[in-house]
Amino acid sequence: xxxxxxxxxxxxxxxxxxxxxxxxxxxxxxxxxxxxxxxxxxxxxxxxxxxxxxxxxxxxxxxxxxxxxxxxxxxxxxxxxxxxxxxxxxxxxxxxxxxxxxxxxxxxxxxxxxxxxxxxxxxxxxxxxxxxxxxxxxxxxxxxxxxxxxxxxxxxxxxxxxxxxxxxxxxxxxxxxxxxxxxxxxxxxxxxxxxxxxxxxxxxxxxxxxxxxxxxxxxxxxxxxxxxxxxxxxxxxxxxxxxxxxxxxxxxxxxxxxxxxxxxxxxxxxxxxxxxxxxxxxxxxxxxxxxxxxxxxxxxxxxxxxxxxxxxxxxxxxxxxxxxxxxxxxxxxxxxxxxxxxxxxxxxxxxxxxxxxxx
Numbered sequence: 001x002x003x004x005x006x007x008x009x010x011x012x013x014x015x016x017x018x019x020x021x022x023x024x025x026x027x028x029x030x031x032x033x034x035x036x037x038x039x040x041x042x043x044x045x046x047x048x049x050x051x052x053x054x055x056x057x058x059x060x061x062x063x064x065x066x067x068x069x070x071x072x073x074x075x076x077x078x079x080x081x082x083x084x085x086x087x088x089x090x091x092x093x094x095x096x097x098x099x100x101x102x103x104x105x106x107x108x109x110x111x112x113x114x115x116x117x118x119x120x121x122x123x124x125x126x127x128x129x130x131x132x133x134x135x136x137x138x139x140x141x142x143x144x145x146x147x148x149x150x151x152x153x154x155x156x157x158x159x160x161x162x163x164x165x166x167x168x169x170x171x172x173x174x175x176x177x178x179x180x181x182x183x184x185x186x187x188x189x190x191x192x193x194x195x196x197x198x199x200x201x202x203x204x205x206x207x208x209x210x211x212x213x214x215x216x217x218x219x220x221x222x223x224x225x226x227x228x229x230x231x232x233x234x235x236x237x238x239x240x241x242x243x244x245x246x247x248x249x250x251x252x253x254x255x256x257x258x259x260x261x262x263x264x265x266x267x268x269x270x271x272x273x274x275x276x277x278x279x280x281x282x283x284x285x286x287x288x289x290x291x292x293x294x295x296x297x298x299x300x301x302x303x304x305x306x307x308x309x310x311x312x313x314x315x316x317x318x319x320x321x322x323x324x325x326x327x328x329x330x331x332x333x334x335x336x337x338x339x340x341x342x343x344x345x346x347x348x349x350x351x352x353x354x355x356x357x358x359x
Contacts, residue, residue: 020117229266
């Protein structure tokens with residue numbers, strides 16, 4: 001009977017993992033492949049002669065990325081993850097998740113790398129369907145918000161028109177026309193916001209290192225803050241290997257930071273931090289402004305809700321999708337967003353995003 005330290009036991013264990021397991025050296029020469037790997041990649045037959053390059057098993061478009069991640073595993077001794085997409089004869093795409101793990105010797109040095117691979121095509125399909133259903137639900141809530149605001153605008157316009165029709169005063173006529181122009185302007189801003197939102201949904205996705213995205217965001221927001229008399233206190237951890245959708249994440253951060261700048265007066269301070277939390281990156285954007293009461297905080301993620309716009313007692317230029325769109329973008333990146341606020345002390349927005357997220 002084999003024991004748990006018996007090599008025969010471990011051989012059976014690896015052969016019945018239920019996913020592909022391949023080990024290779026620093027030069028990417030395959031050292032071991034389990035039965036799942038041999039079934040999926042017939043070219044692995046005879047790998048023992050050291051002539052099979054693991055990276056060559058991947059689709060051509062994925063090889064550069066794989067070599068970069070392998071280099072990072074060898075350098076840092078930590079895991080890395082990617083997706084490899086294999087075109088199929090029937091026109092579909094098979095997506096494999098590839099997890100690179102270091103194989104360490106007794107001294108803690110990386111002497112080889114294991115690649116664990118599994119077909120996640122069905123999981124990806126179900127994830128897309130779930131995302132679509134969430135998007136449809138969000139669009140339903142957005143449509144309700146649009147209908148509510150347009151009803152308010154049109155109701156106000158009809159009331160003004162009814163009133164002026166009973167008056168012969170040129171002054172009342174001019175006053176009503178000004179009100180109608182303002183109402184039409186508000187409706188135009190709502191439709192423009194919807195158009196911008198729709199364009200962002202269809203834009204080409206470009207990925208970039210997280211620190212590069214944060215540096216670009218900081219340059220933009222510092223210029224805006226200076227113009228408003230607000231100082232920016234920034235501190236970023238260096239997080240290597242983390243890549244995200246550059247335009248989408250930058251838009252999220254700029255929207256949050258602009259909200260903070262809008263409520264800060266001259267002398268206010270905007271704090272921006274990037275922290276490495278191990279498996280996650282934490283982005284914190286905080287201000288020392290007036291803060292929000294609990295009843296306002298509960299509604300900040302509602303479409304078209306604003307604490308500054310004309311619908312809520314302020315100027316009329318801030319009606320829009322705001323944090324509702326921000327919340328949706330962060331969720332699609334696999335992250336979370338949390339807002340805390342105290343009246344008289346300021347507001348803090350914390351975003352957490354998973355690192356090593358496959359592109």
